[in-house]
Amino acid sequence: MQVTAEPTIRVLDAPRCHLGEGPSYDPATDTAWWVDILECRLYELPLAEGAGPARVHELPFMASDIAAIDGTRQLLAAEDGLYIRTLADGRLTRHCALEADDAGTRANDGRVHPSGALWIGTMGRDAERGRGAIYHVAGTRVTQLFAGITIPNGIAFSPDGATGYFVDTKAGVLQRVALDPATGLPAGEPETHYHHGDGAGGIDGAAVDEAGLIWTARFGAACLDAYSPAGDRVRTVPVPPHQPTCPTFAGRSLDHLLVTSAYEGMDEAERAADPAHGCTLLVGIGARGLLEPAFRLTA
Numbered sequence: 001m002q003v004t005a006e007p008t009i010r011v012l013d014a015p016r017c018h019l020g021e022g023p024s025y026d027p028a029t030d031t032a033w034w035v036d037i038l039e040c041r042l043y044e045l046p047l048a049e050g051a052g053p054a055r056v057h058e059l060p061f062m063a064s065d066i067a068a069i070d071g072t073r074q075l076l077a078a079e080d081g082l083y084i085r086t087l088a089d090g091r092l093t094r095h096c097a098l099e100a101d102d103a104g105t106r107a108n109d110g111r112v113h114p115s116g117a118l119w120i121g122t123m124g125r126d127a128e129r130g131r132g133a134i135y136h137v138a139g140t141r142v143t144q145l146f147a148g149i150t151i152p153n154g155i156a157f158s159p160d161g162a163t164g165y166f167v168d169t170k171a172g173v174l175q176r177v178a179l180d181p182a183t184g185l186p187a188g189e190p191e192t193h194y195h196h197g198d199g200a201g202g203i204d205g206a207a208v209d210e211a212g213l214i215w216t217a218r219f220g221a222a223c224l225d226a227y228s229p230a231g232d233r234v235r236t237v238p239v240p241p242h243q244p245t246c247p248t249f250a251g252r253s254l255d256h257l258l259v260t261s262a263y264e265g266m267d268e269a270e271r272a273a274d275p276a277h278g279c280t281l282l283v284g285i286g287a288r289g290l291l292e293p294a295f296r297l298t299a
Contacts, residue, residue, distance in 0.1 A: 010281065018036055022034055024248060033066050037106075042085075067110070073085065081097040095140065108151065109246065116295060119136055129150050132148075133149055156206040157179070163229075165206060173194075175193055201218040204218065209289045209290065213227065213228060215289075224237040224259065243263065249292075255286070262277075262278060
């Protein structure tokens with residue numbers, strides 16, 4: 001395994017996140033977007049040097065993931081469903097329900113498949129064991145794919161859309177599953193891709209680069225890891241926050257990872273020992289990534 005000691009790291013000019021998640025990048029405006037789940041906030045920041053500070057948009061709910069729809073609209077995954085957000089005025093319209101009848105759950109990690117369908121995870125608000133699931137959303141059609149998950153994370157797709165990845169952070173097993181590239185629906189049963197076992201931290205959010213490497217944030221271990229399509233951990237990149245949460249590729253050349261982090265669960269002493277707690281980063285890793293596709297409003 002290659003260990004990179006000195007990645008290029010820029011701490012973005014933005015408030016610390018209690019639970020940062022769901023980063024997204026708009027190449028048309030060179031803008032980073034991400035959310036703070038627990039504080040019900042959406043952040044917007046052009047990546048040009050000196051363009052900060054980030055603009056803060058207050059939300060009426062906990063949102064966990066943001067994705068593009070087109071040049072004027074975004075998709076937010078929230079507590080009770082998926083919402084369309086209009087960029088011009090921030091207006092929110094519910095697109096479809098997601099576990100809306102269960103007040104004890106919320107959305108978590110998500111990613112848009114090359115087909116334009118969304119995979120989105122849900123979990124118990126207190127991370128109750130086995131209460132979560134992963135869904136496939138095509139237009140407004142919601143299909144449960146996997147149930148009995150505690151903390152769904154690591155949702156990502158191979159460049160050709162024929163393989164999906166996900167993890168239950170609590171279990172520590174990164175899984176892969178064959179997909180129909182045209183729909184993003186499973187074409188087989190999940191298999192173990194990498195077993196994290198009792199290693200430090202837990203596998204959190206993920207993004208795939210153009211070579212097919214799966215880049216994951218390791219929550220509680222202050223690093224990013226890259227796994228090969230064959231299932232080997234091939235690279236580790238240290239990052240300042242102890243609890244990085246989710247990466248996505250960003251920058252004009254898509255050669256940086258936009259990485260969120262969290263100070264959830266940290267007491268005052270732990271925050272003092274982790275000066276970068278809750279910061280959002282732009283990390284140069286020397287690999288070119290893929291832009292997350294836009295969500296298709298119709299199936």
